[in-house]
Amino acid sequence: MRRETSAPTMKDVAREAGVALGTVSKVVNGLPVGESYRIRVEDAIHKLNYQVNSYAQGLKANKTYTAALLIPNTINPFFASLAYYINIALMKRHYRMILCSTDFDPLLEQEYVTMAQQNKVDGIIGLTYNPTLIVEENTPFVSIDRSMGPHIPCVACDNFAGGQLAAEKLADLGCRNVAFLRNGSSLDNEPNKRKAGFENGCLSRGISYEMKILDDSAPYEEFEQFLSEHIHNGKLSFDGLFCVTDRLTYLISETLRRLNQRVPEDVQLIGFDGIRSFGDIDYRCSTIVQPVPEIAEMCVELLLQENMRTKPPLVCLPVSYAYGGTTLG
């Protein structure tokens, strides 16, 4: 007679081993228990192929060893690598990770936060774009790249230093006329500081610079137009460009090719993020590299409050420069 109908419970194990329920619980949780009892219980567990029901555990303990990660998607390599390293950091601590792809949709973000809270996750890590995202007071939350108030820690790379580094690098490589190109969310987030850092770097090196900032809604074509307008007699008036992401850098390099400008001979390009071909081969462009593994680790540390110090409002992690073919060095 088969009974595949439902998985065995602790009660089944207790019956099989001829001991009390509490004894099985102790064995399962490694609490002290008499040698002979332990063996009987362990045998029964093997025989029945028993596995604890972590939903029952979660209900009882009000602790689920589960965290939710909110990111727009895993298509963009930067988000994908963030997801990977956060997953690893959580797994290392025996936490499960629920992945929530928000597609940049503020409503979806809110929906997932609510879902996560219902699911009684132990915490949420979010790279979100909803300026009025409501997170329950008693759900730990760590934000990436955007400050969400004094009680919610934010982890980001040092975007200001990154901008500055880009400017200095371009200057060192001989550029005298540079520009900063930016598109994406117009929200007040950390990546915005790349602009100020770049500006600061240009000023300190005494090179002239221009800014072209496009928000979400603007079509990419405006960049193409901007660049064409700066071409006189076939020559681009910029000898260096700093693009807000590696993705934009790639698009710009394609545009420049169409405009008959050579990269890096005529104009040098520096991006931001540190994206590599197929995730782990060479850099797609010369870039300011975000320390993604460290960002991930820091998010998880803060989320699980491993050190009970008061949470800092903002953690800035150091960036570095990497050569990737779109500069002279």
Place this chain on the structure above:
Amino acid sequence: MRRETSAPTMKDVAREAGVALGTVSKVVNGLPVGESYRIRVEDAIHKLNYQVNSYAQGLKANKTYTAALLIPNTINPFFASLAYYINIALMKRHYRMILCSTDFDPLLEQEYVTMAQQNKVDGIIGLTYNPTLIVEENTPFVSIDRSMGPHIPCVACDNFAGGQLAAEKLADLGCRNVAFLRNGSSLDNEPNKRKAGFENGCLSRGISYEMKILDDSAPYEEFEQFLSEHIHNGKLSFDGLFCVTDRLTYLISETLRRLNQRVPEDVQLIGFDGIRSFGDIDYRCSTIVQPVPEIAEMCVELLLQENMRTKPPLVCLPVSYAYGGTTLG
């Protein structure tokens, strides 16, 4: 007096609204209930900011609306896109997804399967490399790219047709001497069929071909050596190469560049997967595109057994060719 200590429960709502527990449950689950009662309960829910505890629901119902996805990582763009589309397909059905990055480690794969079962997930989707992976009989499992026995459905693109298409395409583009290059897992999985398909295609078009198959442990350098050996008087004896993945195609194209062979003028390259720059821009190389969104959708459909037909052992989804610069068209 504050009571932020713990989240409100149904019992709290019932007390607040002055109704019975069961009535609250009915309101929460949209079951018929008297208008005046419904309003009282809904008010109480709002006032207390009540949210259901899905762990308690899961315990009671033995259904958790959660699935686990096992993939090596989200660094590799193919896996990353798989994760994204599966996530979307699950979310659409109000299922949560636990992401498990296995790093190609068979032991870790087994660990995650066990974990998922303890977590009482409603099912597992896995792209795994453990030939002896043990999955409990009563946990639905859908495998990607590898057949795991008659009772576990496997979803893959039509790898044979893909190989054939690559051969035909190369032949159409004028190639007469081609080769197939493959590295990666030596497991008997679906992607292995690319070779047979390619062979078949070459034979039917009457072009000569060679195979260079490297397994996991072989260093990439062997490809470089293989190619050098086929260069006579500076000229490569192949005019077309079919590489098992886009990733390998990229590495090979770099190697060819070092060997002073021009792509696609001297030798045309076709890869497999359909990887795009930054996930959504242009194809990194000419390639056989896997229908990732359809694969994802099919996995989820089979997992949740939406159509109660007996599960097919293998679902093959059609591939297509996309131009990406490493061929003449």
Place this chain on the structure above:
DNA sequence: TTTATTTCATGTAACGTTTCACATTTTACG
């Protein structure tokens, strides 16, 4: 051998839901 003390298995209550038999109210009909 008896008593005091320690050790450790036992079994029940509780976690927050859902479900279902039961009780109560409302509606319909004669």
Place this chain on the structure above:
DNA sequence: CGTAAAATGTGAAACGTTACATGAAATAAA
């Protein structure tokens, strides 16, 4: 207006754990 039938709210039991108070057995002391 009274009774039967239909409609609907109630509260206890159960899901599979953990924790704790209880009691039994084993050990140590007298």
